Amino acid sequence: MEGKILGNRYELIEMIGEGGMAFVYKARCRLLNRYVAIKILKPEFINDQELVHRFQIEAQSAASLSHPNIVSIYDVGCEDDMHYIVMEYVDGKTLKEKIEKEGVINWKEALGIAKEICSAIEHAHKNKIIHRDIKPHNILLTKNGTVKVTDFGIARATSTGTMTMAGKTIGSVHYFSPEQARGGFVDEKSDLYSLGIVIYEMLLGRVPFNAQSPVAVALKHIQEMPDEPISIDPDLPKGVNCLVMKAISKKQSCRYQSATELLIDIDRVLIEPDIDIIYDKSSMENTIIMNSLDKEIKKVDGLKDRKNKDKIVRVSANVTAITIMVITIAICIKILLPLLGLNRSSSREFIVDNYVGRNFYEVKGELLNRNIEAIDKERVNDDLVPRDVIISQSRPKGDKLKPGGFNSTLEFVVSNGAKKIKIPDLRKEQKSEAISILEELGLDYDIIETHDKNVVKGRVIKTVPAYGNDVEVGSTITIYVSQGREVRYVLVPNIIGCTKEQAEKIIRASSLDVGDLYLTDEEEETDIVQRQDPQAGEEIEENSMVDMYFMKNPQYDLREEEDIP
Secondary structure, three states: OOOOEEOOOEEEEEEEEEOOOEEEEEEEEOOOOEEEEEEEEOHHHOOOHHHHHHHHHHHHHHHOOOOOOEOOEEEEEEEOOEEEEEEEOOOEEEHHHHHHHHOOOOHHHHHHHHHHHHHHHHHHHHOOEEOOOOOHHHEEEEOOOOEEEOOOOOOEEOOOOOEOOOOOOOOOHHHOOHHHHHOOEOOHHHHHHHHHHHHHHHHHOOOOOOOOOHHHHHHHHHHOOOOOHHHHOOOOOHHHHHHHHHHOOOOHHHOOOOHHHHHHHHHHHHHOOOOOOOOOOHHHHHHHHHHHHHHHHHHHHHHOOHHHHHHHHHHHHHHHHHHHHHHHHHHHHHHHHHHHOOOHHHHOOEEOOOOOOOEHHHHHHHHHHOOOEEEEEEEEOOOOOOOOEEEEEOOOOOOEEOOOOOOOEEEEEEEOOOOEEEOOOOOOOEHHHHHHHHHHOOOEEEEEEEOOOOOOOOEEEEEEOOOOOEEEOOOEEEEEEEOOOOOOEEEOOOOOOOEHHHHHHHHHHOOOEEEEEEEOOOOOOOOEEEEEEOOOOOEEEOOOEEEEEEOOEOOEOOOOOOOOO
């Protein structure tokens, strides 16, 4: 496939990855002179209408998303029975590779990575797209540390059916949500469960559930609770442990209800690591009880003690009934209190403050506690305002809102930070062409000319920062341009009067090579150098030849061109 050109535009260079249904190639876009990644559906699937449809869904889903933490989709096509998607080329590694290399990631760095993943998920969910396969293999890390979520191959729009077909469960089993494992209803909270598993793996270097078969792993997601992270690593802050356990709750209703909620808690934990986040422990306790009861029942069966078995079953039923009753009462209280006016804090008027210059997610958390919805209606690049900082708000300070009412929303314009430009690959380009490309991108440049024996004179050796890195508009890129092979000059030594062996040593010690050997026309027979070319004291290129002229000596035969026996 290398060298093949798709769409009369994309030249395939090398295969850089392979998934279950597609190959991924690094390619060069001839039109825009940049590298791209091209995902090509495997030949064995081109007649599988379901897989072709899913492949097309990926393009449609991801193409509708525009976010700095989501790999961009540039183009789609079909040529010679090859279905392909052209996307942003990310020069870096996967999060899985980072975990495998480092083992355990520091909790602050892990939450920083999780924040960018969650920001991408939040954007997708706002566009009614559920990823459904969040895992470290689908998280790319650029060389400057930016997180990019990719592979929307099994994403679905929330407006369509999101039931996972029994027997055709989609996703990666180690990161499944329980509802995916059961073939149940999948929603936004399923992505958050998978992200919770990813955070768990970053913190501890292993996934919470493992077994010899995928089915066994899926059952663990449904039936078992993992060891709490803090029980494995006691040095983890309490808030980190609570955040993970809430994200991977078995019950969808007990998890984070939106990516925004999770983002808020990530920011809270980064500021206050030992904060107490309430998470549901009932599913863990029930799992332990039921597992214990199952063991007891099996033991009773073995002993054929029917009376004890019935007693255990009754206890199990009572525990289950009590648990359901407690949950029902809690739900009723949560619903009825506002209706009865007992939750007075939510009925009071809310006075809008000035939030400009503050972190959006911090403000969103505060407003959420007052039953006011905060929306980042617009994201804009701003060279002076850091990422996630509020630039403007829809209502002025002092305005009044009714919490939970019809008009209880605040909209914000939030900074995405300075606009980023991806440095193109300028290697082997002519200097003038490289300068033109950078100027078109709004980047400044410095030129450093240096010798390089492997790059033709006048062409680019490399750039600093290297290609693929994201930089701000107006940044200065250093271009290293080749002057070709470095030419060094040396002085020719004087070898007149030396023997052949002496002269050769002197020549080579001067970084020169021995040239041709000639006999002189003089009558005196000698092996002493009579003349040399070039002359002593001349300045010539390093490794040049020095010829020697001397008289034939009876003690040895010096032959010019032929070998006489």
